Structures are given as C-alpha cells and as structure tokens.
Amino acid sequence: MKLVYFAWVRERVGKTDEDVEVPEGIGTVADLVRWLKGRGEEYEYAFENEGIVRAAIDHVHVKPGASIAGAREIAFFPPMTGG
Amino acid sequence: MAHTIRIQAEPFDVAAETANLTAERADIGAIVAFTGLCRDEGGRLVALELEHYPGMAEAEIDRITEQAEKRWPLLGLTVIHRFGRISPGEEIVLVLAASAHRTAAFEAASFMMDYLKTQAPFWKREHLKDGTVGAWVEAKEADDRAMERWA
Numbered sequence: 254m255k256l257v258y259f260a261w262v263r264e265r266v267g268k269t270d271e272d273v274e275v276p277e278g279i280g281t282v283a284d285l286v287r288w289l290k291g292r293g294e295e296y297e298y299a300f301e302n303e304g305i306v307r308a309a310i311d312h313v314h315v316k317p318g319a320s321i322a323g324a325r326e327i328a329f330f331p332p333m334t335g336g
Numbered sequence: 337m338a339h340t341i342r343i344q345a346e347p348f349d350v351a352a353e354t355a356n357l358t359a360e361r362a363d364i365g366a367i368v369a370f371t372g373l374c375r376d377e378g379g380r381l382v383a384l385e386l387e388h389y390p391g392m393a394e395a396e397i398d399r400i401t402e403q404a405e406k407r408w409p410l411l412g413l414t415v416i417h418r419f420g421r422i423s424p425g426e427e428i429v430l431v432l433a434a435s436a437h438r439t440a441a442f443e444a445a446s447f448m449m450d451y452l453k454t455q456a457p458f459w460k461r462e463h464l465k466d467g468t469v470g471a472w473v474e475a476k477e478a479d480d481r482a483m484e485r486w487a
Contacts, residue, residue, distance in 0.1 A: 259389055259457065260461070261472050309392055312392035312395045312396070313392075331472065333455065335429070335458025336417075336456070
C-alpha cells in the first residue's frame with residue numbers, strides 16, 4: 254500500500270510518500286503506526302506523540318482504531334491549519 | 337444545488353465569483369461572503385506557505401459542502417481555497433453561501449469555515465521577514481471548539 258506524509262510529518266519522515274508491504278497482523282491504523290515506529294528513528298520522531306498525528310484512508314479521515322484492510326493510500330499529517 | 341469547489345494557487349475575485357453564483361437567477365435573497373486573508377502577524381511574516389493534500393482536499397470540502405446542503409436550504413455554495421505561497425494582504429479562502437433568506441446563508445458560511453479550518457487537509461507554514469522559514473502554524477483548540485458547536 255502507498256503511504257503519504259504531509260507538513261512536519263513529511264519533514265520528519267524525510268519523504269513525501271512510499272510503497273510498503275505491511276506484514277500480517279497489522280490490522281489497524283494504530284498497528285501501522287507502531288510498525289512504522291520500529292522502522293527507524295525518523296518514524297519514531299514523526300510519531301513520537303501518537304495522539305497528535307492524524308490519518309486518512311483513501312482520502313477519508315479515520316481514527317487510530319480504523320481497519321486498514323483494502324486500503325490503497327494511507328496518509329499521515331498534523332492537525333490541519335487551513336482556512 | 338449548484339456548488340463550486342476549487343483548490344488553486346491563483347488569486348480569486350470575490351465580485352466575479354459572486355456574479356457567477358447569481359447569474360440568471362432570481363430566487364437568491366441573501367449571499368454571505370467570507371474571505372480569509374493572510375496576516376503579517378505584526379510585521380513578522382513575509383508570506384504564508386500552504387501545503388495541501390491533492391485529491392483529499394477536494395473530496396473533504398465536497399463532503400463538508402454536502403453536510404451544509406443537508407442542514408440549510410441553500411441555493412448556491414462556492415468554496416475556493418488557495419495553496420502555495422501567499423503574501424500578507426492576499427486572500428487565502430473564499431466561502432459564498434446563497435439562500436433565499438439571510439439566516440441560512442450566515443449560518444452555512446460560518447459552518448463551512450469552522451469545518452474547513454479543522455477538517456480540510458491544508459497546513460500553513462510561516463516565512464519570516466529575516467528570510468528564514470519559520471514554524472508550521474499550530475492548530476488552535478478554539479477552532480476545534482468552534483467546529484464542535486455544530487455537532
């Protein structure tokens with residue numbers, strides 16, 4: 254699946270997007286974040302405060318408990334500051 | 337209901353957008369226009385840079401628009417949100433809400449802005465007068481509370 258990052262989450266991870274093979278047993282957004290944090294200190298830094306970073310699956314906002322089954326694109330980003 | 341949603345780098349013209357909304361119509365009795373501008377924060381900023389999530393920005397604003405249409409008897413709705421580098425004094429966002437009577441138009445415009453600020457995937461970063469790139473603007477709790485009042 255494709256992961257995309259925005260604003261300071263993008264800067265901390267050090268990339269705009271990537272394709273990942275998610276291992277079995279990673280069922281939710283929270284599981285995915287936990288798995289990403291194990292991949293390197295840049296992810297550890299980006300997700301150091303898990304309560305802050307927001308997620309969207311296929312362009313729809315989701316909570317950490319949301320299932321990632323069938324997701325094509327998962328986005329991580331800070332709280333929004335548009336308008 | 338006719339609605340227009342645009343995400344663009346270019347400036348917009350409020351008068352032209354208003355004219356588009358009312359063209360060849362005689363049923364609209366009220367239009368509330370909200371324009372959000374870039375401030376210089378007391379001379380500290382030379383620009384704001386707006387990053388957005390292409391695809392989701394349009395989809396999310398479309399969903400917010402649908403909610404507004406369900407809540408109020410709207411006759412037209414225009415949302416334009418800019419991205420990229422924006423200088424102080426320039427416009428960032430436009431909401432035009434049209435209805436037969438003013439209350440629906442006022443409330444829908446206010447609702448749209450509260451949701452845009454907290455739900456539309458845009459992020460602002462400051463560019464400072466000394467030439468450096470400043471911090472990402474932090475989300476405000478007051479904006480979350482403003483949105484929650486519509487729940």
